[in-house]
Amino acid sequence: MNLGKIHKDVAVVGAGMTLFSRRLQETGKEMSWQAAQMALDQAGLTLDDIDAVIMGSAPDAFDGVHKKGDWLIDGAGGVNKPYMRVYTGGGTAVFAPIAGWWHVASGMFERVLVVCEEKMSSCQPHAQSAFAHIWDPILDRPLKPNLVWIFAMEMQRYMHTYNVRYEDIALVAVKNKRNAVGHPCAQLADPDITLEDVINSEPMALPVRRLDISPPSDGAAALVLVSEDTAYELTNEPVWMDGVGWCIDSTMWTNRDLAFPKFVARAARMAYEMAGIKNPREEIDIAEPYDPFDYKELQHLEALGLADPGEAAIMTREGKTQRDGELPVCPSGGLLGVGNPIAATLGIKVGELFWQLSGQAGARQVPGDPAVGVAQAWGDLMQFSSVIVMRRRP
């Protein structure tokens, strides 16, 4: 990493997202347009002002359209512009804005629109059937595996290695589904959910139960990124992308450390170094780690250096990760509460930090005037992570 090669500081000046829902009538293009238009409106820009467009979207097999980055282009505002699709599975939510960041940081483009979309309801009977193809066709697929197996075995190993109690993990699902009550786009917000509801929910592949998992969803989200040259012409509250990092582990999930995601720690180290963060526990005010499963929020907090291994579960039990706690985690409601339209979770990770750090999060606003946040996503074959450190400047 050569920090001297970064030409421009990059700020988020607008964000938008659609409702997240099990099935939306809107096409992927229509959702993309809705989110992109919201982000442009917030930035006070029109499509004409945009120099380049980044589209983030997960497997073509979800929408059921081959080369869907190209297919979505007109809804994303990419017609007749420099345009590229990036895809790192679930990591796309935070990786697409990183791609947007380097377009601007390089000095090549002044204003970049980042749009992420997913329409998982197209895939029948369930998006799970498309996920079946991430398994090795010769070694794994004859066993008829289910994707949840990987998560269940990671969770089992995590609980075993750090002596973590299931009840503490389940509290993450309770917290996030309650946090999502303040989110206008939420799919699974539940103000009354209890620990017992999660513990007694349907066993999927134990220890994973139904309420430990975020729901598949349709949705889109978008950001407008600009350089330091014009950020303050557009808003008094730009939120700066001060550090970005990403990293990927081995293809074979059986070769990885299942208790501690080292690739997340490496991605975080890169982003922290760029942002000049020396002590994340002291310096980070809000975290939006990727939470498709409740235990993943904990693993990710630990790999982000915001808790020691196994400690995130205790912090959760003690209420430290609540919206008004010491370290608010997933104040958006996360994937567990707002929904999981893979790439479009951009809106509840980087989008949420933008709204929180610029004081626009409304009912979800974290108290105490937060200034520094970290957003993280996780994906590809469960071995990729992307991290962004965001800051409001005094």
Next chain:
Amino acid sequence: MTFSEKFQKTTDVKHWLGDMEVDHFLYTAGIAGEAFFVALRDKGVILGTRCELCGITYVPPRIYCEHCFAELNEYTDVGLRGRVRSFTIARLGKDGNELKKPEIFAVIDFGSGTTGLLHKLGEVTPETVKVGLDVEAVLKPKSQRGGHITDIEYFRPVG
């Protein structure tokens, strides 16, 4: 040495069969698509939306202009008559065998400044089809229309 041999059949090596487990895909037509298909089915008309700023009529309609992002929410009946922008005469099927009868497919414009619609031509021969041919939509009887692009059976020459 597998590297040096040329396999005549891929089944000469040990292999595993697989398929995509996705049973099917379920697509929605979206906000604009729904309006288009309901109008075609119930009223036998072809709808579009127009961006005045860019001077483009989208057929089928869209809720946004892809060039300026304007919201387009007024649907207009563009009529059943159009003009052939380009065409192809398909003679071989997907299996590589000759079709019993050549099929003619065309991109059809509905006046100047419209986007094109892909459809089939009928009541015209490979000898008489040409770019610029004026055509009209032949619709299925109302009782047989289900709100599909095939509610238009084909376009045929007019005049």
